[in-house]
Amino acid sequence: MAKTRKSAKSDTPAPRLTGRLIRRRLRQAVLGVIGLVVLVTLLYKLVNPPTTPYMLTEGHRLGGVTQDWVAMDDIAPVMARSVVAAEDANFCLHWGLDIGAIRAALAAGGDRGASTISQQVVKNVYLWQGRNWVRKALEAVWTPLTEFLWSKRRILELYMNVAEFDTGVFGVQAAAQHYFGVDARSLSGVQAARLAMVLPDPKGRDAANPTAWQRRRAAGIMDGAATIAVDGRASCFQS
Structure with missing residues (x-):
């Protein structure tokens, strides 16, 4: 016992x-x-990502994609201002999440977007596409970390190099060649605005042959790019 x-x-x-x-x-x-x-996150502060999950998926679906990486210094300054004016006019003012835009989107019932350029970079570089709450939660946590570790200029550089501008066409250099036959450093104000105009719907909009509505949208982006150039909202990424 x-x-x-x-x-x-x-x-x-x-x-x-x-x-x-x-x-x-x-x-x-x-x-x-x-x-x-x-x-x-620290690695991509210094090293350019060789690809992204979405590029891999599209490359497999299409049999390849086009992308030519260019440094920020080799992109026309008006292109950077146009992208910010079109996608995130308060890019220099927020810390990754634009709370005002999120509240406005909620008030509109979810019919308008609230993602900042920083959020889109995190999604494009590290995560997957689609409306998924798990992905959105990861994005919401990862974005402030990225803002803390990277400069605004680096965030915008990555965005312009991995964003889709047409089916299988990624990055501003490939887009400039694809639509206009010029390098990213040589884009005019009109060309830059038209490229920025296609970003919300790259498979449904055409920068080379825009519709009447798309021309008006590009004209509005040109005005916005000029405005942020003088009111200080481009100071965080302009050299």
């Missing part, structure tokens, strides 16, 4: 030890994931 009681006592700590071990392993796993995210 004594031997039996001793065996029972020796077995009782096991569940507590197992529970502590599981919690320790979970903490280690969470810290490992956080460390990996920080490391990958």
Whole structure:
């Protein structure tokens, strides 16, 4: 009987030890994931991503895509201003999430977008496409980290190099060649505005042969690009 009681006592700590071990392993796993995210984000601060998940998917579907990476200094300044005017006019004013735009989108019942350029970069470079709450949650956490570790100029540089401008055409250099036969550094104000105009719907809009509505939208982007050039909202990415 004594031997039996001793065996029972020796077995009782096991569940507590197992529970502590599981919690320790979970903490280690969470810290490992956080460390990996920080490391990958720091890596792309210095190194240009060779591809993105969406480019890989489209490349497999289409049999290849076109992309030619160009540094920010080799992109016409008016192109950068046009992209910001079209996609995120308060790019220089927020920390990754535009709370005002999010509130306006919620008030409109979700019919208007609220993603900043920073959010789109995180989605394009690291995550997957589509309206998915898991992806949106990851994007919401990863975006402020990216804003903290990267400069605004670097964020915009990546955006213009990985954004889709037509089916299988990624990045402003490939788009400038595809639509206008010029390099990104030589884009005019009209050409830059038309490229920025296609960004919300690259498969449904044409920068070379825009519709009447698309021409009006491009004209509005030109005005917006000129406005942010003088009111300070381009200061964070202009050299």
